[in-house]
Amino acid sequence: MRLAVAGGTGMTGAHLARIARERAHEVIVLSRRTGVELLSGAGLEGALDGVDAVIDVTNVTTPRPDVSVLFFAGVTKSLLAAERAAGVPHHLVLTIVGAEAAPDGYYAGKLVQERLVAEGEVPWTVLRSTQFHEYAALMFHRTHAGAHVAPSGRVQPVAVREVAEHLVDLAEQGPAGRTTDLGGPREEDLADMVHRYAHAIGYRGPLPVVHTPGAIGRAFRSGALLPGAGARLGRQTFTEWLAALPDA
Template sequence: MRMAVAGGTGMVGRHVVALAREAGHEVVVISRADGVDLTTGAGLDEALTGVDAVIDVTNIETLSRRKAIDFFETTTRTLLAAEERSHVRHHVVLSIVGVDRVDSGYYAGKRRQEELALAGPVPATVLRATQFHEFAAQMLGRVPGPVKVVPAMLSRPVAASEVAAELVRLAEGPAQGRATDLAGPEVLKMPAMVRRLVPGRLVLTVPAGRAMSGGGLLPVGDFRRGEVTFDEWLAAR
């Protein structure tokens, strides 16, 4: 197949690109670095020529509801319109477990992305995954200084590489609408994960809201279970 990966230079996107190529697919990377702008559509029609499936792992780092909704609505509408013109057969989106139970600004943007994809002109699949193991390391980078302040999030973290593999597997098949959620093998608190990353450092826990700290980010019902534990990921890292 010929697959396009929107956001293919990001953390998850790099895994998706590598795994899709390992599986024998021809891969097109959609990013500004590759001459494609999803906010304006510049270069997008050319990038999607002959593409069978698009995997959307685009992202924005913001806590602003307005910015998140604007970004995901603009990029999704632009991408879907170009896919329809190019006769793309399958649109795959990465979303988040609990996005409909946690009312944060960023999650509002992801909910809008899901709505547009599932109601759009191209058959779509939405995969909701839990937070990545890598999220703990990203959180460290956002908090300068020797003392780390971490929200009391309760999650079932999963390796980004396993999420990428599932996205490629889904893209290879027909559209499913909402796919089965993907979550990691164990329930962990984010402060505990950060402490394992920086042993001996002072890590302070701050409230994260009832939904995030009380299980709102955990899968409900059936879900696909990742195999890589946080300690295994940490050892490999």
């Protein structure tokens, strides 16, 4: 197959491109590094000729809903327009388990992304996954007034490589609409994950537990972002991921 990976130089995209090539698929990486500006669509013309599926794993780091919506809506519209012009038969996108429970901030953009894909003319698949194991590192390094904190919450983290493997599986299978959610093998306490990550990299300073305000904080603490019954579960635990860290 000929697969185009939007965001193919990012964390998820790099895994995805590597796995697809290991399976003998031709991979086209769509990113600024390869001359494609996905938000505006510059560089997309002709880039999708002969492509069997576009896999969108683009991302933006922001807590602001306006920035998130602008990014995900813009990228999705650019991709769908280019796919229609090139006759691409499958658009596959990665989003987040339980996004509707916290329809603000970053999640607002993911919900708009899902809606645009579902309402579009290109046959589609939406895969929702839980947070990656790397979420603990993200939370640790996102300081507040210069201080490290550990947000509280219930999560069921999954290995990014396993998500990438499943995305390639779905690309090979063809459009499936909203497919089965993917989560990690077991529930974890987010604050505990952050503490364990900090210890693994040698941090010994203060790390107070904080409660994130608003809808996103409530969603994390209530378990609304956990995979439901019938979800597909990954294999690697957070403990195993932590043990494999180069700094551990």
